[in-house]
Structures are given as structure tokens and as C-alpha cells.
Amino acid sequence: xxxxxxxxxxxxxQMGQEVILRCVPISNHLYFYWYxxxxxxxxxxxxxxxxxxxxxxSEIFDDQFSVERPDGSxxxxxxxxxxxxxxxxxxCASQGIHxxxxxxxxxxxxxxx
Amino acid sequence: DAKTTQPNSMESNEEEPVHLPCNHSxxxxxxxxxxxxxxxxxxxxxxxxxxxxxxxxxxxSLAIAEDRKSSTLILHRATLRDAAVYYCILxxxxxxSNYKLTFGKGTLLTVNP
Numbered sequence: 001x002x003x004x005x006x007x008x009x010x011x012x013x014q015m016g017q018e019v020i021l022r023c024v025p026i027s028n029h030l031y032f033y034w035y036x037x038x039x040x041x042x043x044x045x046x047x048x049x050x051x052x053x054x055x056x057x058s059e060i061f062d063d064q065f066s067v068e069r070p071d072g073s074x075x076x077x078x079x080x081x082x083x084x085x086x087x088x089x090x091x092c093a094s095q096g097i098h099x100x101x102x103x104x105x106x107x108x109x110x111x112x113x
Numbered sequence: 114d115a116k117t118t119q120p121n122s123m124e125s126n127e128e129e130p131v132h133l134p135c136n137h138s139x140x141x142x143x144x145x146x147x148x149x150x151x152x153x154x155x156x157x158x159x160x161x162x163x164x165x166x167x168x169x170x171x172x173x174s175l176a177i178a179e180d181r182k183s184s185t186l187i188l189h190r191a192t193l194r195d196a197a198v199y200y201c202i203l204x205x206x207x208x209x210s211n212y213k214l215t216f217g218k219g220t221l222l223t224v225n226p
Contacts, residue, residue: 043157043216056213091156100145101159
């Protein structure tokens with residue numbers, strides 16, 4: 001069964017550093033998403049992306065965050081200057097045009113120290 | 114977003130059916146009912162979705178009340194691998210496939226051997 005692949009599985013970074021989280025969505029999917037889950041809390045929507053632009057973003061997704069689909073296969077989330085409170089699991093998801101279900105990746109655990 | 118209410122936790126025995134309830138009394142006529150689950154240390158996983166009619170797939174069945182104010186996810190024979198947090202989520206079908214998911218706390222299902 002097709003999978004959404006996320007790398008790395010775990011990233012440790014120092015506060016103030018930039019991080020890029022990478023995702024390879026399912027190849028024929030058109031809609032892409034990032035969600036995050038702080039330990040012990042709910043899964044939260046960050047951003048949705050379609051046709052090479054952001055279609056919706058949450059209040060969490062401020063100027064420190066950006067997304068890109070640079071080469072038609074990868075979908076990246078960049079955090080420019082990480083804060084301690086950015087520590088969380090980050091999940092990428094993709095969705096096909098005729099499939100209302102999302103496929104999520106296994107996540108990247110980001111630890112900011 | 115219309116809200117859903119689920120029990121915090123439920124317990125089941127292996128190989129018995131499980132009925133996971135969800136109340137959504139403020140559902141609008143265009144809201145779809147989605148179910149996802151999250152196994153420990155994994156990303157959410159699509160289970161099933163529906164609008165008005167009951168739905169079946171290889172994972173589960175979804176029974177939707179006639180007034181659509183509640184629904185029940187049915188796992189026909191629970192296995193230990195079904196132990197997870199189950200989320201009932203409403204989302205607006207805008208005519209396209211792009212929609213965001215607003216996760217609540219879900220129901221933690223424990224399956225006893």
C-alpha cells in the first residue's frame with residue numbers, strides 16, 4: 001500500500017536554529033498537509049497546500065514557518081528560528097483528488113533544546 | 114467547525130465487537146463524518162467516512178443515525194492491534210477534496226486479550 005514517508009524520524013536542534021522537515025507524499029496525490037502533536041496533546045492542523053500554494057493555515061503557522069514543494073515529489077516544512085515550544089511530533093499527510101481520506105506519515109519528532 | 118463528543122475511553126475484549134459512539138448534535142447538512150485512529154507512536158490513520166448512509170469497508174462499519182446527530186464506529190472483531198485513540202471528526206465537503214481535520218481528544222480504546 002502506498003505510504004507517506006517522513007525524514008528524519010527524530011531531529012534534535014538548538015533553540016534559534018533552522019530546521020527542515022521532509023516528506024514524500026503519495027505520488028498521485030494533489031493535496032498536502034502538515035499537522036503537529038505536542039506530547040500528550042491533540043493533533044493540530046498547521047497548513048494545507050494545493051497547486052503549489054498554501055490553501056489554508058492555522059494561527060500556529062506564523063512567519064517562522066514555511067512550506068515548499070520544490071521538485072514535485074518532496075514537501076517540506078521549514079521552521080526558521082526554532083523555539084522550545086516547537087518541540088512536537090510533526091505529521092505530513094497527503095490526499096488524492098477522489099479519495100476523501102488522508103494518508104499520514106509516521107512523523108518527525110522534533111526536540112528543541 | 115461543528116463539535117463532536119466522544120467518551121474518553123472504552124475497553125473491549127479481543128475478538129468481540131466494539132461500538133464506538135460519537136455525538137455531533139450541531140452537524141450541518143454538508144458535514145461529512147470521518148473516523149481516524151492513532152496507534153501508539155504513529156501518525157493518524159484513516160478508518161472510514163460517511164454522509165448519511167451507513168458505510169462498510171475492510172476496516173470497520175459506520176452507522177449514522179437518521180437525524181445525523183450521532184454515529185457509531187463498529188469494529189466487528191477487535192484485535193490487540195486495534196488498541197488506539199479513535200477520533201470522530203466532522204468536515205465540510207466544499208465540493209473539492211481539500212479539507213482540514215480538527216482533532217479532538219478522541220476515545221482511547223483498550224483491547225484486552
